[in-house]
Amino acid sequence: MASQTGSIVQHSLDALLEDETFLPDLKEQDRQQAFTSLTAILSTPNHIHKSFLRIALENGKVVRIPSFRVQHNNTLGPYKGGIRFHESVNEDEVTNLASLMTLKNALHEVPFGGGKGGVVLNPRNYSVIELHQICKKYVHYFSDILGPDKDIPAPDMGTGDREMDWMMAEYKSIRPGATYRGSFTGKSIINGGSLGRREATGKGVYFTYRYMMSDFLNENREWLDAQENPFAQTALDQDGKPLKMAVQGFGNVGSVAALEAYRCSYLNNKIVAVSDRNVTLYNPEGLDIPALVEFTDKNEGDLPTTEAELNGLEMKADILDREKVLYLDVDVLVLAALEDQIHKDNVEQVKAKIVVEGANAPVTGEADEYLADNGVIIVPDILANAGGVIVSYFEWLQGRETQFYSEEQVYDMLFEKMQSTMDTILPQFFGDPFPLRQNCYIHAVMKLSTVLFRQGKLY
Numbered sequence: 001m002a003s004q005t006g007s008i009v010q011h012s013l014d015a016l017l018e019d020e021t022f023l024p025d026l027k028e029q030d031r032q033q034a035f036t037s038l039t040a041i042l043s044t045p046n047h048i049h050k051s052f053l054r055i056a057l058e059n060g061k062v063v064r065i066p067s068f069r070v071q072h073n074n075t076l077g078p079y080k081g082g083i084r085f086h087e088s089v090n091e092d093e094v095t096n097l098a099s100l101m102t103l104k105n106a107l108h109e110v111p112f113g114g115g116k117g118g119v120v121l122n123p124r125n126y127s128v129i130e131l132h133q134i135c136k137k138y139v140h141y142f143s144d145i146l147g148p149d150k151d152i153p154a155p156d157m158g159t160g161d162r163e164m165d166w167m168m169a170e171y172k173s174i175r176p177g178a179t180y181r182g183s184f185t186g187k188s189i190i191n192g193g194s195l196g197r198r199e200a201t202g203k204g205v206y207f208t209y210r211y212m213m214s215d216f217l218n219e220n221r222e223w224l225d226a227q228e229n230p231f232a233q234t235a236l237d238q239d240g241k242p243l244k245m246a247v248q249g250f251g252n253v254g255s256v257a258a259l260e261a262y263r264c265s266y267l268n269n270k271i272v273a274v275s276d277r278n279v280t281l282y283n284p285e286g287l288d289i290p291a292l293v294e295f296t297d298k299n300e301g302d303l304p305t306t307e308a309e310l311n312g313l314e315m316k317a318d319i320l321d322r323e324k325v326l327y328l329d330v331d332v333l334v335l336a337a338l339e340d341q342i343h344k345d346n347v348e349q350v351k352a353k354i355v356v357e358g359a360n361a362p363v364t365g366e367a368d369e370y371l372a373d374n375g376v377i378i379v380p381d382i383l384a385n386a387g388g389v390i391v392s393y394f395e396w397l398q399g400r401e402t403q404f405y406s407e408e409q410v411y412d413m414l415f416e417k418m419q420s421t422m423d424t425i426l427p428q429f430f431g432d433p434f435p436l437r438q439n440c441y442i443h444a445v446m447k448l449s450t451v452l453f454r455q456g457k458l459y
């Protein structure tokens with residue numbers, strides 16, 4: 001993942017230097033100098049904070065758990081990004097995820113910078129009491145750098161509204177009298193969370209694909225036809241067809257995206273496969289997604305893994321290995337599980353012509369290049385999965401105003417924001433030879449460079 005983000009940011013920066021709209025008023029030498037400053041700023045985080053959380057376990061042992069908070073860039077506003085609880089968390093991963101947050105917020109005009117946190121543990125190995133201690137210690141150790149106007153964490157893998165409620169409560173205890181509702185987002189509704197936050201990422205993921213393949217395509221069919229661009233051809237090739245879709249990951253993001261696709265009246269989707277950490281379920285005639293959502297709700301998030309469980313749902317499906325979801329004969333593949341799922345060793349087996357990134361960085365740099373060379377449209381993470389941070393921004397606003405929006409208002413505002421980004425990016429993408437990811441990065445970097453330049457920070 002490190003190499004993918006780094007190399008594409010570098011590519012985007014190089015493309016930016018060729019772009020006449022990048023700081024057009026500057027003379028060549030000044031422009032080059034501003035560009036060098038920008039590269040230095042974006043390729044390094046502002047701060048890497050690291051602590052070993054000291055926790056007394058219920059069995060009496062004391063352990064020290066490595067934890068991080070990386071603050072990549074706050075040009076556009078307070079640092080913002082989730083806290084991940086996972087065994088594989090490390091400093092490089094957290095730093096890369098923090099830089100993705102900087103770009104994501106810049107792309108969607110969200111007035112936040114980029115940050116990310118992580119604790120190296122598997123939450124399944126700790127009791128609720130121990131997890132509570134870990135959350136409190138995290139806030140305690142990093143309390144000087146967190147806050148509604150400094151750095152606002154949210155949930156990520158391994159954390160959810162319970163952890164955010166605990167963390168906000170600890171922040172409130174440490175800073176009595178300070179405003180606290182905006183210190184964490186992704187909280188429970190009763191503790192100031194936003195309606196629609198849980199569904200926001202999955203809904204946004206589906207929206208980006210639907211908007212491109214329905215609204216945008218319908219309005220621009222003739223124009224697209226005139227473009228000598230393989231990606232325009234890919235989109236037109238799918239036009240009007242029943243679209244076979246596979247979804248990797250059936251958690252918060254994947255299950256909501258699958259349900260949206262299943263219910264969508266704009267496109268003729270057929271969800272033929274879904275997968276999770278245990279299995280792939282495949283039926284070329286289509287799967288009953290609402291029934292599977294109901295099943296996972298009752299079974300700790302896991303899909304059925306046996307014929308008996310499928311029979312109980314009166315459902316027919318082949319039970320395949322979990323990675324088979326990536327290689328099925330489908331038109332659209334939604335990746336909503338983990339990083340680095342499509343890589344140089346398996347990319348040639350991928351048959352989908354559209355790949356939508358619900359997870360962060362699920363396609364490695366080499367695989368990304370291979371797919372783009374073959375005309376596959378990849379809707380990148382920073383475009384597709386920003387629904388969570390956009391609704392987090394609404395939650396932060398609601399916390400400040402202590403006035404709350406209805407679920408309908410939240411979704412209307414979410415789609416309006418994502419549509420505005422798509423309306424800027426899609427004409428550029430289909431009109432030039434760069435993949436969609438690079439277009440998004442260029443747009444985000446352009447925004448950051450203009451703000452930095454006008455603040456006098458590039459010279």
Ligand code: NAD
Nearest residue numbers: 201249250251252253276277336337338358359360385388
């Ligand atoms: P989740 O924990 O709710 O769901 C993850 C799903 O992936 C589960 O169905 C799990 O069984 C499955 N999975 C785990 N390992 C797998 C494997 N090896 N192969 C296939 N499936 C596997 O997580 P989520 O909130 O849905 O997040 C999914 C991804 O999206 C993560 O990478 C996360 O960082 C990213 N993301 C989430 C949000 C958000 O708001 N939730 C926002 C932006 C990005």
